[in-house]
Amino acid sequence: MTPDDPVIGRTGVLLLGTRGASGPGEVLVRVRGGSETFLAWSSDPLPQGASVLVIDFRGSRQVDVIEWTDPLNASSGEADGAG
Numbered sequence: 001m002t003p004d005d006p007v008i009g010r011t012g013v014l015l016l017g018t019r020g021a022s023g024p025g026e027v028l029v030r031v032r033g034g035s036e037t038f039l040a041w042s043s044d045p046l047p048q049g050a051s052v053l054v055i056d057f058r059g060s061r062q063v064d065v066i067e068w069t070d071p072l073n074a075s076s077g078e079a080d081g082a083g
Contacts, residue, residue, distance in 0.1 A: 005057040006031055006032060007029055007031050007038065007054050007057055007063060008054055008055065008057055009053070010030065010031050010053075010054050011029070011051060011053050011054070011068055011070070012027040012028050012029035012030070012038075012040075012051075012052055012054065012065070013027065013028050013049065013050070013051055013052070014026065014027050014040060014046055014047070014049060014050045014052060015027065015037065015048065016048055017045065017046055017048040017050070018040055018041065018042040018044075018046045018065070020042060020043060020044050020045045021043075022045075024039040024040055025039075025040045025042075025046065026038070026039060026040060027040035027054070027065060029054060029063075037061075038054075038061050038062060038063045039061060039062040039063070040052065040063055040065045041058070041062065041063070041064050041065070042064065042065050042066060042067075043066075046065070046067055050067055051067070051068045051069065051070070052065035052066060052067060052068050053065060053066050053067075053068035
């Protein structure tokens with residue numbers, strides 16, 4: 001696959017939490033008209049159920065993720081820093 005794989009820039013939810021350098025978790029990402037799972041790597045441990053953003057594709061169905069909070073879907077109804 002190429003570096004511009006369509007999974008980069010997509011958000012997902014961790015089905016299994018990541019363990020940072022100790023190992024990957026598993027993320028469910030909506031891509032290509034459906035949902036697919038990938039091994040998810042992060043620099044810091046992230047808990048199961050966390051929303052994440054895919055920032056890189058490692059090949060072999062493995063991605064790098066960071067924790068993600070969508071400011072447009074914030075539970076408070078206000079954009080980040082407003083109020």
